[in-house]
Amino acid sequence: MPTPKKLKPTAKARRAPRARVESAxxxxxxxxxxxxxxxxxxxxxxxxxxxKLEPANWRLPNxxxxxxxxxxxxxxxxxxxxxxxxxxxxxxxxxxNRGMAQAQLGEEHDxxxxxxxxxxxxxxxxxxxxxxxxxxxxxxxxxxxIDAFDAALRQQSIxxxxxxxxxxxxxxxxxxxxxREAEGLDVIATxxxxxxxxxxxxxxxxxxxxxxxxxxxxxxxxxLADMPSEPRALKLRTKLTxxx
Numbered sequence: 001m002p003t004p005k006k007l008k009p010t011a012k013a014r015r016a017p018r019a020r021v022e023s024a025x026x027x028x029x030x031x032x033x034x035x036x037x038x039x040x041x042x043x044x045x046x047x048x049x050x051x052k053l054e055p056a057n058w059r060l061p062n063x064x065x066x067x068x069x070x071x072x073x074x075x076x077x078x079x080x081x082x083x084x085x086x087x088x089x090x091x092x093x094x095x096x097n098r099g100m101a102q103a104q105l106g107e108e109h110d111x112x113x114x115x116x117x118x119x120x121x122x123x124x125x126x127x128x129x130x131x132x133x134x135x136x137x138x139x140x141x142x143x144x145x146i147d148a149f150d151a152a153l154r155q156q157s158i159x160x161x162x163x164x165x166x167x168x169x170x171x172x173x174x175x176x177x178x179x180r181e182a183e184g185l186d187v188i189a190t191x192x193x194x195x196x197x198x199x200x201x202x203x204x205x206x207x208x209x210x211x212x213x214x215x216x217x218x219x220x221x222x223x224l225a226d227m228p229s230e231p232r233a234l235k236l237r238t239k240l241t242x243x244x
Contacts, residue, residue, distance in 0.1 A: 024050040024060070031063070040071040044080070051083075058087040062094050069097070074104040092122040100131060108135055126158035130166050142173050160194075167191040168200060175208055175215045184215070188222050198223045202232045213240055 031046035044067035051060035065080030081098040088094055099114035112135050118128040133148030149170040152158060158166075167187055174184030192201060201223050205216040217240045223233040 024053040024057075027053070028060070031067070035067065040067040041073060043067040044071065044073075044076070048080070056087065058084045058091065058094070062097065065097055065101070069101060069104075074101050077101045078105065090121055092118050092125060095121070096125065096128055096131075099128070103131065103135060108138065111135060124155045124157050126152040126155040126162045126166075129155070130162055130169070133166070133169060137169070137173065142178055146170060146173060146178075164191065164195050164197070164200065167194065168204065172204065172207070175204075175212065175219070181215055181218075185218055185222070188219050192222050192226070198227060198230045198233055202236060205233075205236060209236075209240075216240065 027046045027050035031043040031050070034040070034043035034046060044064040047060050047064035047067060051057065051064065054060060061080045061083040065077040065084065068074070068077035068080060078098065078101040081094055081101060084094045085091070085098065095114055095118045099111045099118065102108075102111035102114060112132065115128045115132050115135075118125050122128075129148050129152035133145045133152065136142070136145035136148055149166045152162060152166040153170075167190055171184050171187040171191060174180040174187060178184075188201065188204075201219050205219040208219075209216045217237060220233045220237040220240070223230055224237060227233070
């Protein structure tokens with residue numbers, strides 16, 4: 001009788017490879033890379049994906065909101081800030097972002113209340129004063145706006161960008177609806193000294209050109225006194241001279 005062949009042991013079935021689980025840090029890293037490439041909406045989605053893995057981290061929905069804000073998606077931005085506020089209801093950073101989103105959505109009253117709350121939490125928040133000033137401008141409260149811009153400029157923690165914006169907004173009011181030319185030109189001189197940004201001053205001159213040509217010319221003269229060959233200022237100043 002033939003000897004039965006030994007059966008080879010059946011090979012164990014191979015296990016399916018485990019699905020790769022990505023960490024929150026991976027999503028955040030992708031988001032930061034997208035921000036650098038100005039792909040803000042895609043970056044927001046990555047921050048939200050990270051937030052699902054770290055639901056207690058208020059910074060992730062806040063960062064997503066900032067990206068949506070930069071993408072012009074203000075409704076989505078506000079939704080993200082609300083999520084962050086559920087974790088950190090008295091965080092000035094989140095409240096400030098929320099106030100700016102509310103302002104962009106035309107919710108001026110709510111924005112004003114939110115920004116006032118920011119100042120209650122952080123009295124020296126220059127950005128909140130700046131945004132409150134803009135709300136006053138939109139409502140036609142020009143002198144209240146000037147007070148708010150001055151308050152922003154008095155804060156020791158104010159950064160260069162906020163300083164430039166506050167000076168520009170103040171000059172715009174003084175040279176425009178308030179008709180305070182001498183004061184406005186003083187602010188222009190300060191703005192020029194602070195930034196040296198000819199583009200900002202040329203843009204401001206163009207903005208008020210039709211309403212007040214002499215004032216526009218004087219703004220350009222501030223630039224040309226230091227940079228007589230600055231092409232944009234020189235071109236616009238020459239055009240004004242021909243018109244007069």
